[in-house]
Amino acid sequence: MDYAFDFASLLPYAGIMAKGLMETAIYAALSILFGLMMGTGCALTLVYASKAWRRLVRCYVEFFRNTPSLVQLFLIYFGLPVIGLHLSPPVAGVIALSLYCGAYMTEILRAGLISLPRGLTEAGEALGLPRRHIISHVLALPALQNIFPALASQMVLTLIGTSLISQIGVEEIFHSGSFVESRTFRSFEIYMVICGLxxxxxxxxxxxLRIVWYRFQARR
Known part of the structure; x- marks a missing residue:
């Protein structure tokens, strides 16, 4: 039997899909922001902190980099209530994505710091700068230049990864598309639209990100 494509039947649900796209953007932005904050703190810990703190951070990084992100999501949303911590689906989704994103950003940012020549740090020390100023004023920009492509790739992967949180009922693109598919039964059309979005x-x-990169280069 020939299959007749009918994208027009999806038009009444355009508002639902648009809302899903906006929700996806919000969840991705929050996850990237929190992941970047966690990654920065953990990367600095791995490079400059004591051995005990480095081991603690390493356990976090290895756990979230070597286990499936879907399992991590289920552990946070379905597992934490066992110990009395109940989280709403959006909160659990953002936390899971942030932890996953932060683990990878930790390694990216750490690589940026250790890739810099020792002379930069020694120059800051020679000027009598405290360590926090050496990191923020001397090391931050050169390190960011070295790792920006990898950092941008991880941000893109985090955006794509928001599709996972639909599994706990968060209304993002994939969840909205699945709802529309259940009403129209136009599976091929709706999943093509999801891919397009x-x-x-x-x-x-x-x-x-390209605009940010060009401005960053111009500043340097």
Whole structure:
């Protein structure tokens, strides 16, 4: 039997899909922001902190880099209530994505710091700068230049990874698309639309990151 494509039947649900796209952007932005904050703190800990703190951070990084992100999500949303910690689906989703993103950003940022020549740190020390000023004023920009492509790639992967949180009922693109599919039974059409929306979101993020990169280069 020939299959007749009917994308027009999805038009009444355009508002639902648009809302899902906006929700995806919000969850991705929050996860990237929190992941970057966690990654920065953990990377500095791995490079400059005591051995005990480094071991603690290493356990976090290895756990979240070597276990499936879907299992991590279920552990946070379905597992934490066992010990009395109940989280709403959006909160649990953002926490899971942030922890996952932060683990990878930790390694990326750590690589940026250790890739710099020792002479930069020694120059800051020779000027009598405290360590926090050496990191922020001397090391931050050169390190960021070395790792920006890897950092941007991880941000894109985090955006794509928001599809996982639909599994706990968070209303993002994939969840909205699944709802529409259950009403229209146009599986091929709706999943093509979902792919198109993710492609649009990722392309827009890449444009924004490219603008940031060019401005960063101009500043340097």
């Amino acid at each position: 993710y492609f649009f979101a990722v392309s827009l993020m890449k444009v924004l």
